[in-house]
Amino acid sequence: MAVDGKNDSLTYTNPAMDLMARLPGVDIFTSTVDRLLTWGSSNSLWMFPMATSCCGIEFMASATARVDIDRMGTIVRGSPRQGDVMVVAGTITVKMAPRVKKLWDQMPEPKWCVAMGSCAISGDFYRDIYSVIPGIDTVVPVDIYVPGCPPNPEQLMAGLMRLQEKMRAQQRGEWTEPEIRPETEKMNTQPDIRRLLDDERDEGISQAQYDGSCSLGMHGNEHRRHDQVGNPVGVDREQGVEALILRAQAHAQAMEALRQEAAQEFAAAQAAKEAKAKAAAEAKAAAAAKAAAEAEAAAADDDASVAGDAADEAPAGDGETP
Amino acid sequence: MTTAEKVAALTGTEVQELETEFVVAPEHHFALAELLQSEGYTFYITVAATHFAGEVPNKKNPEGSPETFQVATVLRKPEPGASSFACWRVELAAGEPIDSLVPLFEGADWQGREQFDLVGVVFKNHPDLRRLMMPEDWEGHPLRRDYAIETAHPPWR
Amino acid sequence: MSLSIQPYSAEQPVNPYLDVDLYDPDADLMVLNLGPQHPSTHGVFRVKLILDGEVIVKAIGYPGYLHRGVEKLCEKLNYSNIKAIIDKNDYISPMINEQAVNMAFEKLAGVEVPRRALWLRSLLAEFQRIASHLIALGTFGLDVGGALGGGASAFMYCFRDREMILDVFEELSGCRFHYNTHCVGGNRHDVPAGWDRMVLPALEVIEARLDELVDMMVNNQVFVDRTQGVGVIPKNLALGLGLTGPNGRASGIDCDLRRDAPYNAYGEVEVRPAVRSAGDCQARFLCRVDEIRESARLARLFLAGLPEGPISGTKPNKGPTSVKIKEGRCYVGLSTPRGELGTYLIAGGNKGLSPYRLKIRPPSLHHLASIPYILPGNNLSDAIAILGSLDPVMGEADR
Numbered sequence A: 001m002a003v004d005g006k007n008d009s010l011t012y013t014n015p016a017m018d019l020m021a022r023l024p025g026v027d028i029f030t031s032t033v034d035r036l037l038t039w040g041s042s043n044s045l046w047m048f049p050m051a052t053s054c055c056g057i058e059f060m061a062s063a064t065a066r067v068d069i070d071r072m073g074t075i076v077r078g079s080p081r082q083g084d085v086m087v088v089a090g091t092i093t094v095k096m097a098p099r100v101k102k103l104w105d106q107m108p109e110p111k112w113c114v115a116m117g118s119c120a121i122s123g124d125f126y127r128d129i130y131s132v133i134p135g136i137d138t139v140v141p142v143d144i145y146v147p148g149c150p151p152n153p154e155q156l157m158a159g160l161m162r163l164q165e166k167m168r169a170q171q172r173g174e175w176t177e178p179e180i181r182p183e184t185e186k187m188n189t190q191p192d193i194r195r196l197l198d199d200e201r202d203e204g205i206s207q208a209q210y211d212g213s214c215s216l217g218m219h220g221n222e223h224r225r226h227d228q229v230g231n232p233v234g235v236d237r238e239q240g241v242e243a244l245i246l247r248a249q250a251h252a253q254a255m256e257a258l259r260q261e262a263a264q265e266f267a268a269a270q271a272a273k274e275a276k277a278k279a280a281a282e283a284k285a286a287a288a289a290k291a292a293a294e295a296e297a298a299a300a301d302d303d304a305s306v307a308g309d310a311a312d313e314a315p316a317g318d319g320e321t322p
Numbered sequence B: 001m002t003t004a005e006k007v008a009a010l011t012g013t014e015v016q017e018l019e020t021e022f023v024v025a026p027e028h029h030f031a032l033a034e035l036l037q038s039e040g041y042t043f044y045i046t047v048a049a050t051h052f053a054g055e056v057p058n059k060k061n062p063e064g065s066p067e068t069f070q071v072a073t074v075l076r077k078p079e080p081g082a083s084s085f086a087c088w089r090v091e092l093a094a095g096e097p098i099d100s101l102v103p104l105f106e107g108a109d110w111q112g113r114e115q116f117d118l119v120g121v122v123f124k125n126h127p128d129l130r131r132l133m134m135p136e137d138w139e140g141h142p143l144r145r146d147y148a149i150e151t152a153h154p155p156w157r
Numbered sequence C: 001m002s003l004s005i006q007p008y009s010a011e012q013p014v015n016p017y018l019d020v021d022l023y024d025p026d027a028d029l030m031v032l033n034l035g036p037q038h039p040s041t042h043g044v045f046r047v048k049l050i051l052d053g054e055v056i057v058k059a060i061g062y063p064g065y066l067h068r069g070v071e072k073l074c075e076k077l078n079y080s081n082i083k084a085i086i087d088k089n090d091y092i093s094p095m096i097n098e099q100a101v102n103m104a105f106e107k108l109a110g111v112e113v114p115r116r117a118l119w120l121r122s123l124l125a126e127f128q129r130i131a132s133h134l135i136a137l138g139t140f141g142l143d144v145g146g147a148l149g150g151g152a153s154a155f156m157y158c159f160r161d162r163e164m165i166l167d168v169f170e171e172l173s174g175c176r177f178h179y180n181t182h183c184v185g186g187n188r189h190d191v192p193a194g195w196d197r198m199v200l201p202a203l204e205v206i207e208a209r210l211d212e213l214v215d216m217m218v219n220n221q222v223f224v225d226r227t228q229g230v231g232v233i234p235k236n237l238a239l240g241l242g243l244t245g246p247n248g249r250a251s252g253i254d255c256d257l258r259r260d261a262p263y264n265a266y267g268e269v270e271v272r273p274a275v276r277s278a279g280d281c282q283a284r285f286l287c288r289v290d291e292i293r294e295s296a297r298l299a300r301l302f303l304a305g306l307p308e309g310p311i312s313g314t315k316p317n318k319g320p321t322s323v324k325i326k327e328g329r330c331y332v333g334l335s336t337p338r339g340e341l342g343t344y345l346i347a348g349g350n351k352g353l354s355p356y357r358l359k360i361r362p363p364s365l366h367h368l369a370s371i372p373y374i375l376p377g378n379n380l381s382d383a384i385a386i387l388g389s390l391d392p393v394m395g396e397a398d399r
């Protein structure tokens, strides 16, 4: 699915075909030529590997003697200008993502994208990490997903065959809805699920995500003071190490000030709590004394059995006060 | 005089065995590396900085404790047949810089940059202290304990 | 003004922090960006080259395009779950990566590993070493020969042979790679019946074909011209940078942890690491070839001497919280195909269930750190050969 909601590969029309379609009486001819072109391009998929990590090794293995994916008419080309299919094989990080987008934009139309491996599909178990893109479909539109960690070369081959099928079906006007992985769809409909499509990102969701992640990212008694201080940011490179030292010291001082503030707050809270407890204890003692005095007075007034009842009440009241 | 004794004399700490991590004051860090290099520990192995976030004030510890850093360095003696390593650590207060070992070991360059990038320990006298792993516009140091693992980085993440 | 930069030598070291003025009309320098998406950088590594004509004046390396935050993730995971993540670090030799973290955990937890598991680990490590070096040789062939030149044959041959080892591993653990076959205290998968009938022929075939490969490469004048005397790393620089493994041994550092600080079952056999002194691309290539032969010999030894007994000291499937390390810190190193893979562990995070800090010493990052020193003074075309001969794995360098 494209980032902007359109499926790029469907909007393409061949200019030559366009021209011919406008000439009278060539409908039958052009549809034949169209089919011929699709047949040709689906049988000569030139792959541009965006191989970043482990899946890239399986991608390489699929191009070698045992599996020999070349017999499907595919050729691996190292340049985006010569590729039809971009195979994203491996984890894409925040630092790499702008390059992926750039290279995808450099590929000539028509173009397709295959997401190979769990990392490219959803980020795999790295998806919660600060530097990993949770699924390449948030950056470029994906046509075919090939699951696995890593997928076998045979699986990649099956994925490419499915892509060929898709290309032919699209020529007939079928299979035109963009393929969305179920998770992305959920992200669209349920805002409480993390949603990372870039242009529709909203502040509230970001904050909610961040809050949720803070609880996930930390153990027990580590605190979130840095929320208030902010993260140390980079300094101008010209200023050198001294500036970095100063920055680190300033950050440490801010954190230290916050710690002392927190300690004071804590001490104040403790003191307040103690005072409250003391007051409660005093009140309790006073109540007990009052009850005892009443009991005494009652005993003085009435006979022995009534005095016994009042004396029973006092300890029960004691038990409740704390 | 064995190497361990020399190290003990230089740093003024009890050192039984160099392979068991021992603590060294920050001002002895560079001199110790120099000494070990002349003693045959010429192989630069690694540096590992760790962030200790400290504690929030709580019942047991009403003052809380400040954040600190520890930087461990490992050097190896490449001796055919019996190789051994030396491992020591320096304990730093927050914001305190540590001497860089770049004048002695070229490998300390990128390793120091990596630890600066991820943990935020500043290496004094480093010729080129920049981020190594994260993009240059990244905020914060991800391996700090108070850095949330899922931090967003719009528009990409 | 013309800059005359000579390749690194002990007498005339290269200054990697050289100040160059790109806008000086007399110097007439050019900036060339190599990577991060370039087939010859072996992953996503970027080098900014500043060229004077065809000679490199300054090289600036930018790793980090595959930084997946593994160390942070490990702080959140239980000890028994970490190995599955560490597999993906050095994805060309996952077997040995699992062993590295497990060794650290076992050392701190005080878990005894049975003797059979130790031998099995060594055996698997040697197989993995062969597979990894085959990739290194094959891709080096591709770098030096070019995809449409003779290099593709070396690439194809090496991957064909590697498949045999993957078959062996698949038989054992069910996966082609990312095996997840070690656990704290032993192994999970025992040797299947009749495994040696599959393993021994594979070793024989690989050794026989290796001679063919060496013939093809080393007796080829083009290959010799492009690798001999190119990218020389003197011993002192290699020590300072921390070049371990075949790269360090090609520069004359006689250090191999399998022999010098034996772990697993390596103390019980004799290991003869290949050491060369030239320090150039060809020496690194030949070191790897020799290591494949040595590994095949060791693998046969380990297979023949595999002792009887249990393969795991602890009961398997005890749940993710079965390993608990309250405190302690240690550094352990072992020898992967790339060099010394160290694990620096501070235990005691998450009430003893996860590490407080797990720092991995990636040999590849140290190898890449040599780029600013050895590229200047060489031709642009040599940069590809030098990068290929270092055999970096970015998954491990960036983590």
Ligand code: SF4
Pocket (backbone or CB within 6 Å): A053, A054, A055, A056, A089, A090, A091, A116, A117, A118, A119, A120, A124, A148, A149, A150, A151, C088
């Ligand atoms: S899906 Fe698995 S094998 Fe593929 S890149 Fe991700 S971690 Fe590596």
